[in-house]
Amino acid sequence: xxxxxxxxxxxxxxxxxxxxxxxxxxxxxxxxxxxxxxxxxxxxxxxxxxxxxxxxxxxxxxxxxxxxxxxxxxxxxxxxxxxxxxxxxxxxxxxxxxxxxxxxxxxxxxxxxxxxxxxxxxxxxxxxxxxxxxxxxxxxxxxxxxxxxxxxxxxxxxxxxxxxxxxxxxxxxxxxxxxxxxxxxxxxxxxxxxxxxxxxxxxxxxxxxxxxxxxxxxxxxxxxxxxxxxxxxxxxxxxxxxxxxxxxxxxxxxx
Amino acid sequence: xxxxxxxxxxxxxxxxxxxxxxxxxxxxxxxxxxxxxxxxxxxxxxxxxxxxxxxxxxxxxxxxxxxxxxxxxxxxxxxxxxxxxxxxxxxxxxxxxxxxxxxxxxxxxxxxxxxxxxxxxxxxxxxxxxxxxxxxxxxxxxxxxxxxxxxxxxxxxxxxxxxxxxxxxxxxxxxxxxxxxxxxxxxxxxxxxxxxxxxxxxxxxxxxxxxxxxxxxxxxxxxxxxxxxxxxxxxxxxxxxxxxxxxxxxxxxxxxxxxxxxxxxxxxxxxxxxxxxxxxxxxxxxxxxxxxxxxxxxxxxxxxxxxxxxxxxxxxxxxxxxxxxxxxxxxxxxxxxxxxxxxxxxxxxxxxxxxxxxxxxxxxxxxxxxxxxxxxxxxxxxxxxxxxxxxxxxxxxxxxxxxxxxxxxxxxxxxxxxxxxxxxxxxxxxxxxxxxxxxxxxxxxxxxxxxxxxxxxxxxxxxxxxxxxxxx
Ligand code: SF4
Numbered sequence: 262x263x264x265x266x267x268x269x270x271x272x273x274x275x276x277x278x279x280x281x282x283x284x285x286x287x288x289x290x291x292x293x294x295x296x297x298x299x300x301x302x303x304x305x306x307x308x309x310x311x312x313x314x315x316x317x318x319x320x321x322x323x324x325x326x327x328x329x330x331x332x333x334x335x336x337x338x339x340x341x342x343x344x345x346x347x348x349x350x351x352x353x354x355x356x357x358x359x360x361x362x363x364x365x366x367x368x369x370x371x372x373x374x375x376x377x378x379x380x381x382x383x384x385x386x387x388x389x390x391x392x393x394x395x396x397x398x399x400x401x402x403x404x405x406x407x408x409x410x411x412x413x414x415x416x417x418x419x420x421x422x423x424x425x426x427x428x429x430x431x432x433x434x435x436x437x438x439x440x441x442x443x444x445x446x447x448x449x450x451x452x453x454x455x456x457x458x459x460x461x462x463x464x465x466x467x468x469x470x471x472x473x474x475x476x477x478x479x480x481x482x483x484x485x486x487x488x489x490x491x492x493x494x495x496x497x498x499x500x501x502x503x504x505x506x507x508x509x510x511x512x513x514x515x516x
Numbered sequence: 517x518x519x520x521x522x523x524x525x526x527x528x529x530x531x532x533x534x535x536x537x538x539x540x541x542x543x544x545x546x547x548x549x550x551x552x553x554x555x556x557x558x559x560x561x562x563x564x565x566x567x568x569x570x571x572x573x574x575x576x577x578x579x580x581x582x583x584x585x586x587x588x589x590x591x592x593x594x595x596x597x598x599x600x601x602x603x604x605x606x607x608x609x610x611x612x613x614x615x616x617x618x619x620x621x622x623x624x625x626x627x628x629x630x631x632x633x634x635x636x637x638x639x640x641x642x643x644x645x646x647x648x649x650x651x652x653x654x655x656x657x658x659x660x661x662x663x664x665x666x667x668x669x670x671x672x673x674x675x676x677x678x679x680x681x682x683x684x685x686x687x688x689x690x691x692x693x694x695x696x697x698x699x700x701x702x703x704x705x706x707x708x709x710x711x712x713x714x715x716x717x718x719x720x721x722x723x724x725x726x727x728x729x730x731x732x733x734x735x736x737x738x739x740x741x742x743x744x745x746x747x748x749x750x751x752x753x754x755x756x757x758x759x760x761x762x763x764x765x766x767x768x769x770x771x772x773x774x775x776x777x778x779x780x781x782x783x784x785x786x787x788x789x790x791x792x793x794x795x796x797x798x799x800x801x802x803x804x805x806x807x808x809x810x811x812x813x814x815x816x817x818x819x820x821x822x823x824x825x826x827x828x829x830x831x832x833x834x835x836x837x838x839x840x841x842x843x844x845x846x847x848x849x850x851x852x853x854x855x856x857x858x859x860x861x862x863x864x865x866x867x868x869x870x871x872x873x874x875x876x877x878x879x880x881x882x883x884x885x886x887x888x889x890x891x892x893x894x895x896x897x898x899x900x901x902x903x904x905x906x907x908x909x910x911x912x913x914x915x916x917x918x919x920x921x922x923x924x925x926x927x928x929x930x931x932x933x934x935x936x937x938x939x940x941x942x943x944x945x946x947x948x949x950x951x952x953x954x955x956x957x958x959x960x961x962x963x964x965x966x967x968x969x970x971x972x973x974x975x976x977x978x979x980x981x982x983x984x985x986x987x988x
Contacts, residue, residue, distance in 0.1 A: 285949075309938065309942070318931060321901065327932070329933075329935075330936050413880070413881035413882070453527070461966070
């Protein structure tokens with residue numbers, strides 16, 4: 262996008278921030294992300310003190326309740342290693358909004374330095390690790406839903422796609438209005454359930470119509486929303502985080 | 517909460533109205549495609565947006581001086597300038613002008629500021645006739661509605677619905693669903709109104725301080741008729757529409773028409789710099805310009821929310837908004853709908869009245885991505901979410917803190933406390949995993965249309981430890 266990004270050379274060590282949603286609901290996706298990184302020959306550190314990026318309170322307008330949570334993450338990732346995040350949404354919060362949370366506060370330099378080290382998983386795999394994937398899976402049709410924060414805030418929609426395109430047996434199919442929001446929006450889904458339901462219904466239908474056998478997304482919020490709806494209605498393909506999908510298809514001993 | 521319940525009711529009605537849903541879906545898909553085709557070169561678009569946003573920001577920074585300059589130049593050119601702090605004042609100014617001419621009939625071009633003033637209402641209560649001449653506005657006037665979109669006020673109606681409306685209001689005209697035929701009928705009806713009107717009223721797209729010029733963008737020619745046929749022309753505008761120089765107009769016009777309807781230029785572009793001069797054969801004998809504040813100077817005081825005043829009212833943010841596309845304009849309950857409406861209307865009329873609107877967004881960023889003057893709409897929506905729940909009474913936004921609930925505040929406090937303490941958090945996830953069998957299958961509105969998310973037996977924290985990933 263318009264942001265000019267600078268990527269570091271391949272480091273020896275990285276931090277992994279798993280996100281609270283993955284921690285509780287999709288831990289296998291987090292693990293897959295770490296395994297992908299590790300396979301590229303770097304040491305992956307998972308600080309046990311990490312919790313949540315703080316976005317839920319921040320986006321609900323509770324700005325005063327956000328800094329303590331942010332500071333916990335900043336303190337939990339003290340060394341200057343890159344911080345890899347398997348979510349466009351949480352990466353966006355940590356990269357672009359942490360500086361706003363601490364704007365004009367004494368800790369702002371510390372927080373800004375932290376934010377500059379934050380990378381979304383797929384951009385890190387593509388630009389920093391220059392990963393080369395070898396597809397070991399059977400032929401399949403896949404639809405990709407790129408979250409709005411991955412697309413617009415982090416600008417990594419192309420990175421999601423390019424990774425999937427590396428997989429020889431994967432045919433990437435495109436749903437109509439693919440850039441339109443799925444209607445999750447964190448607390449939006451709770452505060453405006455009817456609108457959110459209408460949005461996810463359209464999204465699920467568009468994905469179902471592609472005939473894809475698998476839905477892949479880089480964000481578990483969207484996945485939980487879209488697959489939750491498809492399961493409820495008994496339509497559409499199964500969903501998986503892009504890290505799990507990439508790992509499963511390229512991991513030798515599993516196949 | 518009254519406003520919230522009413523809002524949700526309107527939303528439900530809109531969502532259950534399949535005709536309305538399809539009208540918006542089809543129309544917005546069309547407008548998005550047109551815009552995208554009008555900007556084939558992304559680099560060109562980006563550079564133009566940067567230019568546009570700088571021009572608007574510059575004009576706002578110098579607004580006080582520019583308004584004075586505008587007044588001086590208009591006056592020199594023979595345009596009478598009026599200042600109105602409130603809607604009431606603006607309405608009385610217009611009424612006063614009409615009365616001074618013993619006028620009872622007004623023909624109107626499209627003007628969102630006149631909608632903001634509820635001018636038709638006001639004048640009708642004073643015995644005046646106001647006829648909308650923009651086709652969309654004419655349609656909604658026939659049906660006693662408000663606009664559902666800022667550039668396409670009747671976009672919520674299908675052509676069949678419009679045909680039926682025409683038939684019920686003008687039974688003498690043969691029924692037709694053909695757009696051309698309906699347009700011709702409306703023109704015929706309006707033609708006599710143009711001849712009879714003593715006053716023509718229009719909005720303003722740009723007011724150029726340097727030359728004292730009122731610029732008007734339109735597609736139907738009715739704007740030109742309103743500003744030339746009647747003997748008196750009144751233009752109403754918000755004070756933020758002022759630009760510094762004439763040369764600022766072309767880039768903004770390029771952005772406006774392309775973003776709004778995908779047109780490289782509108783069918784008509786009117787530049788009005790004076791009333792009819794001696795020896796000239798046409799044009800109004802008198803031109804008035806009404807400058808309305810109505811809270812704009814209050815918005816101006818906040819250095820972040822100030823950005824919302826850059827808006828050139830192109831409508832692109834609503835065309836691209838997935839929420840607007842689902843519920844349409846009327847569900848918002850505000851005059852201006854969509855993302856920019858959700859930013860401006862609560863500031864103008866108070867968060868206590870329209871505080872629900874900033875929450876009515878997934879913050880997906882589609883609006884900010886297309887805004888031709890780069891208004892950071894998601895950031896401003898976010899800011900207003902803060903304004904409505906903060907309780908320190910330091911900001912200047914109308915209705916600040918009005919949506920703070922003790923319960924919600926308490927929940928976020930506890931949430932913050934737990935997520936700032938790793939040990940508490942880890943215990944929390946462990947406990948959740950232990951009792952995951954007891955998780956309710958029903959989680960309120962979420963599970964009405966979705967299955968409940970399933971808590972994993974082991975958290976990533978545990979898996980990372982088990983798999984030997986280092987802690988530091
Ligand atoms: S906020 Fe931007 S996109 Fe929306 S109407 Fe105004 S100028 Fe157009």
